[in-house]
Amino acid sequence: MTESISIEDAYRKWSRDLLGYATALVGPSDAADLVAEAFSSVLRRGTDHWSAVDEPRRYLFRSVLNVARQNERGSSRRRRRETHWSMPPLQQELIADPEVVRALSALSVQQRAVTFLTYWEDLSPASVAEALHISEGSVKRHLARARNTLREVL
Amino acid sequence: MADRLDRRIRQLMGELNAAAPVPHDWDDVRSGSFAESDHVDRRSRLLLVAAAVVAVGTLVAGIAVTLRGQDRIRTNDESPFEPVDGTTDIGADSTTTTAPTSTTAPTTANGAVAQSVIDSLRTIATGTGSSVLVAQTPDGQVVALRDGTVTSVDGPADAFVHSDGTFVFWTLAQSDSEGITWRSTAATLDGNRVCEVEGRIHRLRQRDDGTFVASTERDDLAGDVGAAAEIPVPNFAIDCDTLDSTPIEPISWLASDSQSRAVTTVNGRTFTAYGDAEGNARVVNEQAMSVNGDDYAGSHVYSADGSQVAYGDYGVSSNGSPLTTETMRSRDTTTGELLWSVEFDRPFAGMYFVGDVFVAELPPTEVAPEPYMATEYLAVYDAPTGEFLRRVDTELRIIYLG
Numbered sequence: 045m046t047e048s049i050s051i052e053d054a055y056r057k058w059s060r061d062l063l064g065y066a067t068a069l070v071g072p073s074d075a076a077d078l079v080a081e082a083f084s085s086v087l088r089r090g091t092d093h094w095s096a097v098d099e100p101r102r103y104l105f106r107s108v109l110n111v112a113r114q115n116e117r118g119s120s121r122r123r124r125r126e127t128h129w130s131m132p133p134l135q136q137e138l139i140a141d142p143e144v145v146r147a148l149s150a151l152s153v154q155q156r157a158v159t160f161l162t163y164w165e166d167l168s169p170a171s172v173a174e175a176l177h178i179s180e181g182s183v184k185r186h187l188a189r190a191r192n193t194l195r196e197v198l
Numbered sequence: 199m200a201d202r203l204d205r206r207i208r209q210l211m212g213e214l215n216a217a218a219p220v221p222h223d224w225d226d227v228r229s230g231s232f233a234e235s236d237h238v239d240r241r242s243r244l245l246l247v248a249a250a251v252v253a254v255g256t257l258v259a260g261i262a263v264t265l266r267g268q269d270r271i272r273t274n275d276e277s278p279f280e281p282v283d284g285t286t287d288i289g290a291d292s293t294t295t296t297a298p299t300s301t302t303a304p305t306t307a308n309g310a311v312a313q314s315v316i317d318s319l320r321t322i323a324t325g326t327g328s329s330v331l332v333a334q335t336p337d338g339q340v341v342a343l344r345d346g347t348v349t350s351v352d353g354p355a356d357a358f359v360h361s362d363g364t365f366v367f368w369t370l371a372q373s374d375s376e377g378i379t380w381r382s383t384a385a386t387l388d389g390n391r392v393c394e395v396e397g398r399i400h401r402l403r404q405r406d407d408g409t410f411v412a413s414t415e416r417d418d419l420a421g422d423v424g425a426a427a428e429i430p431v432p433n434f435a436i437d438c439d440t441l442d443s444t445p446i447e448p449i450s451w452l453a454s455d456s457q458s459r460a461v462t463t464v465n466g467r468t469f470t471a472y473g474d475a476e477g478n479a480r481v482v483n484e485q486a487m488s489v490n491g492d493d494y495a496g497s498h499v500y501s502a503d504g505s506q507v508a509y510g511d512y513g514v515s516s517n518g519s520p521l522t523t524e525t526m527r528s529r530d531t532t533t534g535e536l537l538w539s540v541e542f543d544r545p546f547a548g549m550y551f552v553g554d555v556f557v558a559e560l561p562p563t564e565v566a567p568e569p570y571m572a573t574e575y576l577a578v579y580d581a582p583t584g585e586f587l588r589r590v591d592t593e594l595r596i597i598y599l600g
Contacts, residue, residue, distance in 0.1 A: 055224050064215035072217045080222045080232040135536065144213050149403065163204070164211035176244050198206050 053093055055083055058101055061165075062108055068114040068160040069153055082107040102175040109157045110177060147197045155190035158183055208250040238460065265279070281381050311341055311350050319343040325590035326578055328552045331389065332361040332598035340597070341367060349388040361598035363403050365392070380417065384410070384438075393438035400449070402438075410438040413446065420452055428453040439494075467504030467531065483509070489531045501581060502550045507531050508549050508556060526558060528584060538584025540577075547573060550599040556581040557594050 049057070059079055066075035085107060086094055097103045148156060161172045169187070173180040227230035315335055323343055324333050331343040332351075340351040340359055353368045359369050369382040382399040382500045385391045393402060401413035412435070419432045430448035434582055437443075450460040458473040469489060471479040481489050481498055490498065495509040510526040526549060527539040542557065548559035555578055564572040576590040 052224055055221070055227060059221040062217070063221055067218040068211060068214045072219050076219045080227045084225050084230060084232075088422065089382070093426060100272070144210055147210055148214070151470060159207065160211055160214070163208045164215060171444070172401050175515065191207070194207055194210075195203055197573040198203065 048095075049100060051083065051086055051091070053145040054100055054104065056102060060081075060170050061101075062104055063103060064111070064164065065157075065160055066112070068106050068156050068164075069109065072150070078108055078111050081111050085111065099175075105161070105175050106177060109153070112153050112157075147194055149192045150197050151181065152186075155186050155193070159190045159194075162187060241293065253440065256477075311339075311348050314343055315339075315594070316348050318347060322576065322592055322594065322596075325588055326552050326576065326599055328389075328559050328599045329554055329564050330363045330598065330600045331596075332363070332366060333594040333596050334359065335592050336595075339543050341594075342366070344387055351384045351385055351387065353383070358436070359597055362401070363598050366597075367399050367402070369398050369599040382412070384412065395436045395441065397434070397436075397437065397484055411439055412436045413452065419477060423452050428459060428587075432516070450574055457585070462500075463474060464500045464504035465502060467500075469498075469500070469504075469507075470529070471498070473481055476523075481509075483531055487534055489529055489534060490527070491529060491534060491536065495527075497549070499551060503552070504538065506581065508551070510546065528581075537582070538579075540579070542577075547598050550596065550597050551581055554577065554581050555587065556584075557596075 062079045064083070065074050066078040069075075070078055086104075093099070143150060153160065157176065158172055161167045162169070162177060167175065169180050169183045171184045176183070222232040254374075293326055312335075312585045319331055319333065319341065320343070322328070322333070329345055332340065333342075334340050340353055342349045342351060342361075344353065351359075351366045353366070365384045365386060366385050367382060369380050380398050381396055383391055384393040384399055384402045392404075393412050394416055395412050397414035397416040397418075399412045399414050403411050403413075405411060412432050414436050416432045416434065420429060423429055428451040431452060433446050433448045434443045435446050450458060452458055458470045458471075460473065462469045462471065468484050469481050471481045473479040479496065479498070483489050484492045485591070490509050493509070498509040500507050500508055502584045506528060508526060508528040524545055525539055526542070526546060527533060528537045530537060542558070542560060544560060544563050546556065546558050547561045550557045550559075558577045558579070560575055560577060561572050567586055573593055573595050575595070576592060578587045578590060579585060
């Protein structure tokens with residue numbers, strides 16, 4: 045345990061950061077729900093679990109990604125028009141730049157996560173790997189694929 | 199060039215960050231009421247995860263595919279049920295339509311099935327050798343073909359549908375201040391709803407007297423893992439008429455850090471899957487020998503006799519799994535011998551054993567790596583050898599082949 049903070053304080057302190065991240069993962073319409081669900085999950089696990097968490101901020105970033113990925117798994121099995129991250133009208137209004145919409149739609153959720161943490165949170169591949177509990181090689185692969193895709197789209 | 203791209207990506211992330219909405223009020227998060235009002239539908243969709251994979255969150259990815267892809271799968275909770283015969287006929291033939299003789303869009307018990315869909319179902323059945331086929335059209339209609347008869351099954355638009363070849367199931371999540379609950383519905387292939395219970399139905403049986411009993415997991419009753427090594431997900435046999443509930447042996451367990459364990463029995467063979475937070479699993483047989491070698495894979499399906507497994511990653515693993523994302527492998531479940539592997543040019547969307555053939559479901563390349571969104575064709579192989587047999591073009595998303 046390197047940092048002691050209550051769940052509520054963590055929400056107040058980091059929810060804005062997590063919302064930006066969640067927006068990159070699923071778009072603005074579902075971002076607030078995504079973050080709230082991640083915290084709900086933490087609450088359901090109990091304070092003992094939370095107090096044992098090292099690096100709670102990174103843990104929360106990972107939790108948000110897990111919820112997003114779970115959503116993706118669920119989504120992927122629904123109807124095509126509901127599964128594709130197709131930016132419904134509300135989201136298009138919230139993200140004015142169509143290039144942003146096009147770029148994000150071209151990336152997988154994992155690629156969005158790695159890209160956001162790298163370019164916005166300024167984390168190194170090793171730190172992203174640590175935050176997401178994946179290998180550094182996987183981070184580099186995701187990032188390389190994301191950059192290749194974005195190079196074509198942007 | 200790279201610097202310019204990096205700057206643009208950074209700018210892109212900044213625009214996204216600026217578009218982030220305001221957070222929910224903490225009190226709403228704490229009480230769970232953030233899902234109420236206008237957010238309830240979206241959150242319900244978010245919470246469909248466990249139902250979608252027929253497991254809790256990342257609870258062993260193999261289960262979902264197993265349940266939707268296996269013919270006469272048996273689980274170790276069968277004791278409260280009558281013996282499996284796999285041939286229960288509870289359909290109403292008078293409400294269905296025979297595919298080969300239809301010349302116009304016929305009306306079934308629950309609506310019309312387009313002739314093009316009927317033709318596509320027939321093509322798939324012929325190309326794969328399947329006698330029972332459940333699929334979903336690009337418009338979301340669930341259709342079934344059984345022994346040449348086509349039916350339509352009405353279900354909610356926003357639910358994951360799976361099938362065991364006799365019934366079609368879907369589960370919806372409900373969230374309130376008390377937490378999350380699941381409600382499952384089961385219907386026959388001709389659309390008659392025969393069971394609706396709390397929890398996630400993973401098996402349904404019809405008794406000799408015509409009544410139904412559902413084997414149902416209740417994630418909401420599992421509690422917190424806490425310091426325990428693992429906790430069982432409560433499993434019940436529920437009478438669909440009286441809703442009388444009898445605890446039965448669990449088939450899955452939760453562990454800390456989103457890890458899990460689940461037991462699947464196929465034709466008397468027992469396979470235990472140890473899943474991680476990424477949705478991948480290591481699966482071992484009765485002798486604790488891995489049936490997926492050193493490959494760490496997200497989804498497993500078994501042949502009807504349990505002697506052969508096929509597995510791969512569905513392309514959604516955040517650990518990358520580059521060796522399996524587009525690669526499907528098959529092994530002998532007793533010796534662990536690698537029987538064959540197939541490398542695709544895109545992530546695949548599904549895999550099924552149908553008798554002596556093995557079927558892979560491939561999406562259009564433009565939707566990969568979101569492979570579930572659509573189907574472009576089925577690749578049919580000889581199951582024992584992996585020899586390619588034929589390609590079957592279809593836009594239908596496969597729910598069950600048997």
